Amino acid sequence: MRISFYKDRCIGCNYCVEAWPERWQMSKRDGKCMLIGGKMKGKVFSLEVGEFERELNERAEEACPVNAIRVSKQID
Template sequence: MKITIYRSKCIGCNYCVEAWPERWQMSKRDGKCVLIGGKKKGQVYQAEVGEYERKYNERAAEACPVNIIRIND
């Protein structure tokens, strides 16, 4: 499963961190979310994660008010 985040559009609401703090955190530098284990690919960050994380990251994606988190198989 792959998680993609369009970090430049993050508004720093912290909902993703509340949904799954083991994969998301807030940057002290700029107040935007950080995908733990994510690698920058152009304008997005991506991480390959195990299927066991699906429900938690889907919650993070659903909670995001600006819809910048994508979950793909």
């Protein structure tokens, strides 16, 4: 499963952190969210995680009011 995070869209509402604090945290530097373990590719942070994280990250995706989080199945 892949998580994609578009940080430039983030407004710092903290909903994703509330949904899954072990994968999301707020940055003290800019007040926006950070995808813990995410690697930046262009303007998008992405991370491949196991299926066991799907439900929690989908909660974060649904809670985000600016659609900055995308959860998708990894296609090989």
